[in-house]
Structures are given as C-alpha cells and as structure tokens.
Amino acid sequence: MDRLAVVVPCYNEEEVLITSSKALRNILDNMISKGKIAQDSFILFVNDGSKDRTWELIKEEHENYPNQVFGCKLATNVGHQFALTAGLLSVQEMCDMVISIDADLQDDVASMEEMVDQYHKGCDIVYGVRKARTTDSFFKRVTAQSFYKLLEFMGVKTVYNHADFRLMSKRAVREFAKYKEYNLYLRGIVPLLGYKTACVYYDRRERMAGESKYPLKKMLALAFEGVSSFSIKPISMVMGLGIGIMFCSVLAAIYALISYVTGHVEPGWTSLILSVWFLGGIQLFAIGLIGKYIGKIYIEVKHRPRYNIDEMLIGELKD
Numbered sequence: 001m002d003r004l005a006v007v008v009p010c011y012n013e014e015e016v017l018i019t020s021s022k023a024l025r026n027i028l029d030n031m032i033s034k035g036k037i038a039q040d041s042f043i044l045f046v047n048d049g050s051k052d053r054t055w056e057l058i059k060e061e062h063e064n065y066p067n068q069v070f071g072c073k074l075a076t077n078v079g080h081q082f083a084l085t086a087g088l089l090s091v092q093e094m095c096d097m098v099i100s101i102d103a104d105l106q107d108d109v110a111s112m113e114e115m116v117d118q119y120h121k122g123c124d125i126v127y128g129v130r131k132a133r134t135t136d137s138f139f140k141r142v143t144a145q146s147f148y149k150l151l152e153f154m155g156v157k158t159v160y161n162h163a164d165f166r167l168m169s170k171r172a173v174r175e176f177a178k179y180k181e182y183n184l185y186l187r188g189i190v191p192l193l194g195y196k197t198a199c200v201y202y203d204r205r206e207r208m209a210g211e212s213k214y215p216l217k218k219m220l221a222l223a224f225e226g227v228s229s230f231s232i233k234p235i236s237m238v239m240g241l242g243i244g245i246m247f248c249s250v251l252a253a254i255y256a257l258i259s260y261v262t263g264h265v266e267p268g269w270t271s272l273i274l275s276v277w278f279l280g281g282i283q284l285f286a287i288g289l290i291g292k293y294i295g296k297i298y299i300e301v302k303h304r305p306r307y308n309i310d311e312m313l314i315g316e317l318k319d
C-alpha cells in the first residue's frame with residue numbers, strides 16, 4: 001500500500017496546531033481504514049521559525065503519536081515557500097505521495113481523500129482548487145484575482161484559484177527537487193513538471209483562529225516573485241516601448257518639420273524636440289536590448305532541468 005505524507009508549514013500557529021493535528025489524524029485514520037493509504041502514513045509539521053509555542057506543541061503531538069506526527073524545526077523564519085520546500089524535500093524518500101496543506105485548515109481536509117483517489121488513478125499531481133471566494137474579503141478577492149490575471153498576461157503557467165494545497169507523487173517531488181532556484185514560486189514550478197494532473201474542487205473556509213500570516217506586503221512580494229521568476233516579458237515590454245517611442249519620433253519629426261516650414265516656431269525648437277523624442281526612444285530600446293541579454297543570463301543561472309521524461313519504452317539490449 002502507498003504511504004502518504006502530509007506536509008504542513010507552520011508559522012506562529014499555536015492557536016490552531018492541536019486542532020489541525022487532530023483533524024489531519026482523523027482523515028489519515030479514515031483513509032487507512034478504507035485501505036487507501038498505508039498504515040504508517042504520517043504528518044510532518046514544519047515549524048518555520050515561530051516565535052510562539054508552535055514547536056512545543058508539535059513536540060507534544062509527536063510524543064503522543066510518535067509514528068503518526070513528525071516535526072521539522074527550521075532554524076529561522078524562511079517564509080511559506082521555503083518552509084514547504086523543506087518539508088517536501090525532507091519526506092521525498094519516506095513516502096509515495098505527499099499532500100501539502102496550510103496549518104489553518106482553510107483548505108478542505110475532506111478533499112484529501114479525493115486527491116488520493118486521483119493518485120490511484122495514475123495522476124502525479126493533483127491540485128486543490130477553490131470553487132468560490134465567498135469567505136474572502138472583497139479586497140482579498142479582487143487582489144487575488146488580479147494577481148492570477150497578471151500572471152496569465154505575463155505568460156506564466158498557473159492553475160487558477162489554486163494555492164499550495166496539492167498532492168504530488170514521489171517522482172513529481174524528485175523532479176521538483178531538481179529546481180535549485182532561490183527565487184522560488186512553487187505554484188509556477190509544479191505545472192512545469194508536466195506529469196498527468198487532475199484538480200479537485202472545494203470550498204475554502206475562514207481561518208479557524210489566529211490571523212493571516214500573509215499581510216498585503218507579503219502578498220505583493222509573492223506576486224512579484226511569481227512574475228519575475230517566470231517571465232522576462234517586462235523586459236520585452238521596455239523594448240517594445242522604446243520601439244514605440246522611436247516610431248512616435250518619426251511622427252513628431254513630421255509635425256516639427258511642418259511647423260518649421262509654416263514658420264510658427266521659436267528658433268531651436270525643432271532640433272530640440274526631435275532629439276528629445278529620438279534619443280528617448282533609442283535609450284529605451286537600448287535598455288530593453290541589454291535587458292534581453294540579462295533576461296537570458298537570468299534564465300541560464302536558474303539551471304532548470306530542460307526536460308522531464310514521463311515514460312520510456314525500451315526493448316532488451318544485447319551486448
């Protein structure tokens with residue numbers, strides 16, 4: 001039977017930890033009794049440098065359920081994306097599939113069973129996708145939706161309304177481990193892995209207790225990370241703007257010349273206005289061009305894997 005690991009990043013989650021742990025253990029027990037996952041499936045809480053009693057509570061849970069609740073304590077706060085990565089990479093050789101979920105259980109734990117079913121049907125990646133955003137404030141809804149739209153516009157492949165609640169098979173995590181980049185945006189990388197995927201839909205609840213660890217500042221940082229880690233389109237936009245302005249300078253030239261000929265201008269105005277437009281255009285174009293090269297260097301230094309083999313059919317080789 002396949003072993004499931006549940007990875008839960010936690011930052012200052014003392015208010016919800018025990019409840020979350022209990023809910024997750026119940027779900028695991030339920031799936032074990034139905035024969036869907038191995039008996040020794042487990043939960044790993046990753047403590048992301050919490051300043052409250054989160055780690056003490058994780059230790060307590062581990063003592064009470066030594067074979068079901070595990071803990072991993074990061075030395076400092078590294079943020080949600082890195083904490084999650086630490087969890088995924090720590091369990092990759094200890095399980096056959098892993099589900100990541102937030103500690104506040106806003107995502108529906110009951111959907112985990114559906115994810116496991118999809119895994120058994122041969123999916124390597126199963127995305128948890130929220131149906132509606134009724135529990136979010138108007139502000140969060142609008143900002144989040146514009147964020148997805150922006151990513152789409154910038155050519156970044158993402159799954160709409162999917163946060164980091166997902167199942168990954170062992171081989172998907174192994175493949176993910178090859179992405180060594182520091183500027184990490186998980187939701188952008190997972191679709192690049194390219195294995196067979198599925199989505200399960202659920203309603204997102206409100207946070208059980210405590211407050212969001214994603215204030216506006218962190219949300220904006222994540223959005224910028226998402227765009228800048230996957231897209232060099234902003235550079236192309238600068239270049240496009242440069243070309244556009246150079247084109248405008250031709251129009252401005254015609255206008256200036258006509259004004260000059262019809263004699264309505266101050267001396268020196270024509271040459272001045274032409275240089276301003278033309279030089280502005282050339283400068284932006286040149287910056288864009290340099291940016292293109294920097295964009296290429298940026299892509300190179302990421303050292304991302306160039307392909308991922310899904311299946312190979314090979315006959316027997318004789319020597």
Ligand code: UDP
Pocket residue numbers: 008009010011012013048077078079080083101102103104106211212213214
């Ligand atoms: N989190 C983390 N490190 C951080 C911030 C958040 O590990 O620096 C965890 C947090 O404990 C939670 C998850 O990331 O399990 C998502 O955070 P939160 O629920 O506050 O975000 P929201 O649902 O409001 O977007």
Ligand code: MG
Pocket residue numbers: 102104106207212
């Ligand atoms: Mg939350």
